[in-house]
Amino acid sequence: MQKLLPFLIFFIFVNSFAQQEDLSLDYYLPQDVSYNEEIPKPQDIIGYIPGEWHVTHDLLLNYMRELARVSPRISIENRGETYEGRPLILLTITSEENQNNLEEIRQNHLALTQENASSLDTEEMPIVVNQGFSIHGNEASGSNAALLAAYYLAAAEGEEIQELLDNTIILFDPAFNPDGLQRFSSWANIHKSENINPDPQDREYDEVWPGGRTNHYWFDMNRDWLPVQLPESQARLETFHKWSPNILTDHHEMGSNSSFFFQPGIPSRTHPLTPDINQDLTREIGTYHAAAFDELGSFYYTEENYDDFYYGKGSTFPDINGSIGILFEQGSSRGHAQETDNGVLTFPFTIRNQFTAALSTLEAAKNMREKILNYQRDFYKNARNSAENGAYVFGSEKDASSAYELAKILKKHKIDIHQIEEDFKTDGINFKKNSAYVVPKNQRQHRLVKAMFERRTEFEDSLFYDISAWTLPLAFNLDFAEDVKMNKAGQKIENLEKPEIETVEKSNYAYVMQWHDFYSPKALNMILEKGLRAKVGMQPFSLENKEYDYGTILIPVQNQELDKEEMHEFLQEVAQKSNVQIDGIGTGLTQGVNLGSNQFRALEPAKVALIVGEGITPYDAGEIWHLFDQRYDMKITKLDTRNFSRTDLSGYTDIILPNSWGSALDDGDIEKLKEWVRDGGTLIGYRNAARFFEREDFMDLEIKKDSLVAEDISFEEQRDFRGAQGIGGAIFEANIDRSHPVNFGYTNDKLPLFRNTTIFVEADKQSYNNPIQYTEEPLLSGYISAARLDSIAGTVPFKHTGMGRGNVILFTDNTNFRAFWFGTNKLLMNAIFFGEEM
Numbered sequence: 001m002q003k004l005l006p007f008l009i010f011f012i013f014v015n016s017f018a019q020q021e022d023l024s025l026d027y028y029l030p031q032d033v034s035y036n037e038e039i040p041k042p043q044d045i046i047g048y049i050p051g052e053w054h055v056t057h058d059l060l061l062n063y064m065r066e067l068a069r070v071s072p073r074i075s076i077e078n079r080g081e082t083y084e085g086r087p088l089i090l091l092t093i094t095s096e097e098n099q100n101n102l103e104e105i106r107q108n109h110l111a112l113t114q115e116n117a118s119s120l121d122t123e124e125m126p127i128v129v130n131q132g133f134s135i136h137g138n139e140a141s142g143s144n145a146a147l148l149a150a151y152y153l154a155a156a157e158g159e160e161i162q163e164l165l166d167n168t169i170i171l172f173d174p175a176f177n178p179d180g181l182q183r184f185s186s187w188a189n190i191h192k193s194e195n196i197n198p199d200p201q202d203r204e205y206d207e208v209w210p211g212g213r214t215n216h217y218w219f220d221m222n223r224d225w226l227p228v229q230l231p232e233s234q235a236r237l238e239t240f241h242k243w244s245p246n247i248l249t250d251h252h253e254m255g256s257n258s259s260f261f262f263q264p265g266i267p268s269r270t271h272p273l274t275p276d277i278n279q280d281l282t283r284e285i286g287t288y289h290a291a292a293f294d295e296l297g298s299f300y301y302t303e304e305n306y307d308d309f310y311y312g313k314g315s316t317f318p319d320i321n322g323s324i325g326i327l328f329e330q331g332s333s334r335g336h337a338q339e340t341d342n343g344v345l346t347f348p349f350t351i352r353n354q355f356t357a358a359l360s361t362l363e364a365a366k367n368m369r370e371k372i373l374n375y376q377r378d379f380y381k382n383a384r385n386s387a388e389n390g391a392y393v394f395g396s397e398k399d400a401s402s403a404y405e406l407a408k409i410l411k412k413h414k415i416d417i418h419q420i421e422e423d424f425k426t427d428g429i430n431f432k433k434n435s436a437y438v439v440p441k442n443q444r445q446h447r448l449v450k451a452m453f454e455r456r457t458e459f460e461d462s463l464f465y466d467i468s469a470w471t472l473p474l475a476f477n478l479d480f481a482e483d484v485k486m487n488k489a490g491q492k493i494e495n496l497e498k499p500e501i502e503t504v505e506k507s508n509y510a511y512v513m514q515w516h517d518f519y520s521p522k523a524l525n526m527i528l529e530k531g532l533r534a535k536v537g538m539q540p541f542s543l544e545n546k547e548y549d550y551g552t553i554l555i556p557v558q559n560q561e562l563d564k565e566e567m568h569e570f571l572q573e574v575a576q577k578s579n580v581q582i583d584g585i586g587t588g589l590t591q592g593v594n595l596g597s598n599q600f601r602a603l604e605p606a607k608v609a610l611i612v613g614e615g616i617t618p619y620d621a622g623e624i625w626h627l628f629d630q631r632y633d634m635k636i637t638k639l640d641t642r643n644f645s646r647t648d649l650s651g652y653t654d655i656i657l658p659n660s661w662g663s664a665l666d667d668g669d670i671e672k673l674k675e676w677v678r679d680g681g682t683l684i685g686y687r688n689a690a691r692f693f694e695r696e697d698f699m700d701l702e703i704k705k706d707s708l709v710a711e712d713i714s715f716e717e718q719r720d721f722r723g724a725q726g727i728g729g730a731i732f733e734a735n736i737d738r739s740h741p742v743n744f745g746y747t748n749d750k751l752p753l754f755r756n757t758t759i760f761v762e763a764d765k766q767s768y769n770n771p772i773q774y775t776e777e778p779l780l781s782g783y784i785s786a787a788r789l790d791s792i793a794g795t796v797p798f799k800h801t802g803m804g805r806g807n808v809i810l811f812t813d814n815t816n817f818r819a820f821w822f823g824t825n826k827l828l829m830n831a832i833f834f835g836e837e838m
């Protein structure tokens with residue numbers, strides 16, 4: 001009997017949450033209002049009551065389109081598509097009268113953020129609320145609740161809803177991450193049993209790699225609001241800046257044993273550029289959530305666990321834009337129901353909480369409308385008043401593409417940028433017209449600009465939910481000056497255009513291409529893929545007063561697959577597609593090494609494989625896949641750890657092992673990999689691969705031991721103490737040896753690197769083996785503990801070693817971080833194309 005008891009309790013639970021037979025809309029919807037019968041209920045379109053199944057994105061879409069078709073309160077637009085081609089729709093929900101004056105309302109609303117806004121009357125002005133759901137696809141209660149919220153807003157009748165809709169413009173985004181939602185819903189639905197089984201060990205609750213959290217290229221899209229590199233974020237951002245919403249909500253899920261969280265987060269971990277009033281208003285909005293949850297009987301908490309520091313998150317980004325971002329986190333059923341510390345947590349229960357928070361947000365918005373509108377106006381007024389004169393200028397004399405890519409981000413954020421009036425030099429840096437941009441400090445987006453450009457090394461708290469630094473000119477490895485006079489500014493840029501390149505002059509002798517531009521690997525890959533012979537210059541040279549740096553690519557005209565005419569035509573195409581300058585030259589008699597010298601080494605087409613699957617960090621792997629596929633148009637083969645033993649490696653020139661945990665590869669796999677390296681392959685490992693390379697004898701490495709000892713730290717403080725020793729993500733400076741192939745293409749002798757590990761590798765005794773080495777005071781931006789800062793100084797984030805006829809290369813840092821670290825992408829490409837020359 002004693003043994004039976006848990007089972008009995010278990011079955012009682014099962015029966016009490018039961019087979020959802022009696023699940024109806026009544027479970028979710030307020031019962032004190034009537035609903036317009038003309039409006040289709042979710043089940044009329046998707047075929048079931050929300051919560052019975054996990055809604056797929058296509059069914060969600062069908063329902064939203066139908067609502068927009070029948071309801072005069074709803075208009076719908078498509079703002080683009082995901083990588084998998086799913087529409088990125090947005091519903092605008094408000095009263096019928098407002099729908100007819102939407103553009104006028106929008107203009108009046110935006111005027112609040114402009115100069116001379118003080119004369120505007122906010123008394124009659126609607127408030128704008130942007131509600132977004134399930135940016136992490138496997139946190140699905142949000143998007144499933146969106147079905148109910150949209151229905152309620154379309155169908156509810158009576159004074160209360162009318163008052164809400166008269167006073168509110170709701171920008172309703174039912175699925176922030178369509179591809180992830182689709183992936184996860186398939187997983188949860190294919191495992192659902194007729195008799196719902198809440199045993200957490202059931203396969204339903206344990207997704208296979210890479211899971212549904214991320215988008216197509218395995219990015220965490222809730223980190224991309226600031227760098228805005230992904231199509232989904234670009235659509236969201238366009239809506240944000242088109243409307244300047246007052247409140248933006250971001251509906252997530254967390255661990256199954258948790259209840260429900262709403263912001264504010266931990267007060268000491270709010271970014272200092274966010275005004276205090278923002279957090280006060282967030283707290284006041286929180287009282288509406290608390291009241292609604294109290295009534296429902298649901299548990300919740302606030303001001304714990306989460307923070308408001310990194311502006312790339314959906315709930316923090318609004319805070320630097322005069323808006324209020326709010327994070328919701330619901331304990332996840334991660335499927336249809338799970339046993340938890342709080343009893344059985346059902347999917348419908350999680351949906352109901354999200355739905356409730358969506359409505360309490362709107363209730364708060366309606367009641368606090370004027371106060372919040374005035375806050376927005378003050379935010380922009382105060383920002384202008386506090387702005388210094390002068391401007392930032394950034395650029396790169398030799399890599400116009402990287403400067404252009406950063407300028408693109410600024411334009412997406414509606415930041416004013418100017419061309420430079422004429423070439424100039426400041427602090428020893430040349431800024432040139434085609435590759436430099438001026439950013440005035442005194443402008444509407446003053447605070448956002450500051451958040452993007454500032455270097456910050458002092459912090460109130462030593463714990464961070466995410467990265468502590470993202471200084472964009474450092475991430476792009478651009479030259480920048482923080483205080484130039486506005487008289488350096490030329491015309492304001494309305495339409496940003498790609499940097500200009502000169503046409504390729506026809507040559508009967510040779511073509512050369514510098515390796516500085518961000519897109520030069522794309523050009524080289526096209527050339528090698530075409531079957532053309534190309535070489536890399538190991539030393540600089542000059543010709544006709546033009547300096548050609550380390551790593552210049554040489555394409556001879558003679559003895560090629562293409563004749564002279566075809567060659568010229570093809571290289572014009574390459575230059576145009578990659579936007580990289582290619583020069584036709586008439587002589588090999590250069591200053592420095594001549595073109596016939598053995599200092600030009602023959603290059604092979606790269607056939608690259610990437611190890612993915614269980615044990616590999618999906619983000620890191622996805623960043624690499626994205627880099628090759630989206631930026632450089634290079635094929636990359638994804639080899640699954642599951643099948644590695646059966647894979648034929650012989651065709652690959654390079655294999656990349658991203659960050660991994662545990663043993664992604666077994667002993668047989670490791671031996672196979674070694675054999676492939678000895679036969680001439682180049683193996684490139686990232687981050688934790690350092691320990692793997694050391695343990696499995698791929699490389700001789702001296703990794704610093706963790707010798708941290710706690711003194712005067714109590715049990716309660718233990719976690720914070722440990723946490724403070726982590727590097728969540730900060731920016732460090734290294735000295736680089738530009739003559740080493742890993743650094744080809746770089747023009748300065750210093751390089752900023754992004755690091756989020758605490759693996760410190762000792763430098764080699766031979767200085768020429770340390771082409772990238774942290775300086776003695778390497779911290780450029782972000783948080784690191786004093787002890788860790790001591791550890792990192794003078795260590796090396798890069799190692800190369802020969803093994804048989806092949807090469808093993810290690811990067812301890814993530815050079816491809818979140819697709820916005822353009823500045824260090826070249827390191828990986830150098831390892832790929834020039835690994836054999838190291």
Ligand SMILES: [Zn+2]
Nearest residue numbers: 136139252253
């Ligand atoms: Zn989440």
